[in-house]
Amino acid sequence: MAVAETGAPVGGAPDSKASLLSKLVGAQTPFQTKRALWGYVYAAPWILGLIIFWGGPIIASFYFGFTEYAVIGSPKFTGLSNYIRAFSGDELFWPSLGRTFTFAGMYIPFAVGGALILAILLNQKLMGTTVFRTLFFVPHLIPAVALAVLWTFLLAPRVGPVNEFLRGIGISDPPGWLASRDSALASVTMINVWAAMGGNTMLIFLAGLQGVPQELYDAASIDGGGAWAKFRHVTLPMLTPTIFFNVVLAVIGALKVFTTAWVATQGGPSYATWFFALHIYFQAFQYFRLGYGSALAWVLAAILIFFTWVQVRYSRRWVHYEGG
């Protein structure tokens, strides 16, 4: 700010043309104007990127949602027919949406809760914490395709080691996992939980745990609180902002589930893992119904925006912010 003020007299009284430009960029002196212009220059790549890859596509996809469009040729306006078809004429629409919610309902508590448990274990200052942390994190690093492939083999009904282990402990008829209609959805959930539990979510919890002041634990000890009381009345309340952040991210991630299901089961057997993101992919990029695919994408966007809004709205009831 000091520099900005010394810059003013040097430039002299701004003429009317410069002041118009100054007003336009929200500056008062020629120095500030010049600086503001440089600001735009450095932001230019992203402004361009926002227009080309976000703004333009958002408007275009909203429009495509009301058209029939197959890449070749131009979009043909058909009004609400895509949305009507989605809600009442597409027999895969509601089941795939329901399946995605079932997945999210199983995935979020296990992934976020599991990550919290892992973080609490690692926060005990045990020997070898770094090694454990790395080992827990590695599944998160496996490219999703390799993840799906390796679990397909691990869960192979006959020759897979998981079922061999289950037979070894006396379960004579272990599940068919990914190959069976009844257990495919649960298997895909399990694979995703396995990969996500020790990942970023756990690291964020660890950081959150390290931010809980020791005095609070000491105070709880003096009051005679045991381990559970400390967890319930110190750790958990202090961690609510972190839990909130992780849950929001988990909801977004869960509703977009795609790769593991696509590689491991291709949506099958008999549509058991046909998630909503898969449905969009098939409509848009296999059948090239770009208009219908866009409409479906907007349904997903609306659901995501709604859930994020609900979470932010109701977070005040349970999220505790220190000093706020």
Add this chain to the structure above:
Amino acid sequence: MTQDTLLQSGPVSPQRAMQLLNRGVTYLIIFVLCVLFGFPLFWTVMSSLKTIPEMFSFPPILVPSIPQWANYWTVLNIDYPVGQWFVNSVMIVILTTLGTLITASLVAYSLARFEYRGRDVLFMITLSTMMLPAQVTLIPQFVLFYRLGWINTHLPLWVPHWLGGGAFAIFLMRQFFLTLPRDLDEAALIDGAGYFRIFWSILMPLCKPVLATLAIITIIASWSDFLGPLIYLNTPEKFTVSVGLQFFNAVPEVGGEPMQHLLMAACVMSMVPIILMFFFGQRFFVQGIVMSGIKG
């Protein structure tokens, strides 16, 4: 826990015993978890060293009798251009990461250090792009690249990253710039340095840790990306490792010969670079996640 136990003395107080028991139980849980997280990885590596009969033997064999290290050589010399997939992935990762590092830090510099009309709105819009599902923009982007004639080229996979590198990268860099004292810039400005010089010679050297973080996160995301290459690439020579593996997985017996052991070897090869990267850059990576998570 109570006053009485605290006052008690003896060779092993009940409290100490309780503590030891707690420790023991914690270690036991961690051991079980290590098996749960470690076994699938161990099993994958072992499978990649098996012969086909060993792979499908019933009951399953854990460790191959003679490790078939040749599998790793064979996989590079089969009908699929597996070596080419790795070259493609490496090229795309390098171009993506360079673009992200350079342009995201420039944009973040602008957001953190300059005052202009619309800056805060720009930042809010940037953050809100993180909430929107990729599916919404995917279809128009596909149309755009189709019109540009970029389908079945690598351009759609890396060119967009040269326009700001995405909201997360900009956000991370901006947060870091805000922690650097502004006196640095102003002193340099008085000494006659231009804005680009301040950015390049003064601020960037101080950003090395966060640049390392961003590089690692970008490399991991770009290497694992599946949806992008799946949509834009059609011919096997153009594939990246991710879609290549999927292709390999979907048609395992083209020549009539089962190749699942080679598929496992290819899987391991796709995992190793990323895991090594994580081992060496762990400190930076963890810092970055923590920074984005706590301030988010």
